[in-house]
Amino acid sequence: MKLVLFAxxxxxxxxxxxxxxxQQPGEACQVKxxxxxxxxxxxxxxxxxxxxxxxxxxxxxxxxxxxxDPSNGSVVGTSPILLTPVDNSRPFTLTxxxxxxxxETYDAGVLYIYSTGKLWQKLCFEKDEYKRTRVVSVRxxxxxxxxxxxxxxxxxxxxxxxxxxxxxGLYYSLDKVTWNLVKVYKNNYPKKIWVGLSTQSPIGxxxxxxxxxxxxxxxxxxxxxxxx
Numbered sequence: 001m002k003l004v005l006f007a008x009x010x011x012x013x014x015x016x017x018x019x020x021x022x023q024q025p026g027e028a029c030q031v032k033x034x035x036x037x038x039x040x041x042x043x044x045x046x047x048x049x050x051x052x053x054x055x056x057x058x059x060x061x062x063x064x065x066x067x068x069d070p071s072n073g074s075v076v077g078t079s080p081i082l083l084t085p086v087d088n089s090r091p092f093t094l095t096x097x098x099x100x101x102x103x104e105t106y107d108a109g110v111l112y113i114y115s116t117g118k119l120w121q122k123l124c125f126e127k128d129e130y131k132r133t134r135v136v137s138v139r140x141x142x143x144x145x146x147x148x149x150x151x152x153x154x155x156x157x158x159x160x161x162x163x164x165x166x167x168x169g170l171y172y173s174l175d176k177v178t179w180n181l182v183k184v185y186k187n188n189y190p191k192k193i194w195v196g197l198s199t200q201s202p203i204g205x206x207x208x209x210x211x212x213x214x215x216x217x218x219x220x221x222x223x224x225x226x227x228x
Contacts, residue, residue, distance in 0.1 A: 025114060025194060031082055036216045038082040040194060042114075045080035048199075056211040058082065058109075058199040065106070065202035066122060070143040076202075077117050079110070083196035084216065088187065091220035093162040094195045097176075097212040099155055102127040104204025108136065109211065111159045113168070114194045118142050122198070123170045123182065125157050125209075135159075135172045137183050149182050158213075160227065161195065163187050164220040171227035176213070179227025 026042035033051055041047075048059040064078045086092050098109035108126035124136040128148060135149040135157065150172070158173040168189075170182040195216065199209040221228055 025083060025116070026081070029082075033214075036084055036214065038084050038196060040083040040085075040196075042081040042083065042198075043078055045082045045198070048080045049082065054212060056197065056214065057208055058197060058211070059208050060107075060199040060201040060206055062201060062205045063203065064206075065200050066120070066198075067138065067146075067202070068118065068140050068142065068144045070145070073143070075117065079198050079200045081110075081112055081114065081196050081198040083112070083114055083194035086193050086195050086216075087191065088163070088189050088193045089165055089191050090218055091162075091164045092195070093160065093217050093220055094215075095158060095160045095176075095217075096197060096214035097156055097158050098125045098209060099212070100125055100127075100133075100199070100209040101207045102133055103207045104201065105129055105131070106200065106202040107204055107207040108200050109159075109209030110198040110200060111161050112194075112196045112198055113161060113189065114196060115189055119189070121161070121168070121170075123159050123161055123172075124200075125152070125159065125172075135182055137170055139183070139185070147183070150180065162220045162227075167224055169221065169224045169227065173227070179221075181225060181227060184224050 029041040029046035031038040066079045100109040108124040111123045113121040126136040134151045160171040171179040201207045
């Protein structure tokens, strides 16, 4: 009897683990745009976007952010994110021209790699504490790091996340020709991940960001230092 009970418990645990591993983020959606189709919507993102004349606009309501605080362990996962699946065993590159409406500190337009709420990467064009606009990267493995990069005076910037399946590279450009390195690291994400676009307003009353000239290709850059 005990053997049967243990076997049933083991089967239940195995099934539970399988379901957890197979779980997809957010809700299903079908946001078909030129060059990319988003199939998952986090935090109502599929109802917070518009698309007109080649420009995608994503709205963030007040106090929306994604950040796992390393100092106190608090987890905030409320930003609206449109996601599409990627086979991480293959190369990929996500690129977009990002123009946020910088209403308040930490308002940003964002590109994501997303696996789970404890494993993700965001690359932002964000307003900092001194009201300067700059590139910011946040890599989360359980808790989030927070890295402020170059200060920019342009209202728009091209952001890029790329992988050759072994290495992840983050970059920005002002002209889509010369790319500047933000971060490079080993690709330790699982085989199935999602990439996507988002807007955030962590302490503000809400904002928007627009995305133009966006693309998802199944190839990577060749030079991870130069970003080309």
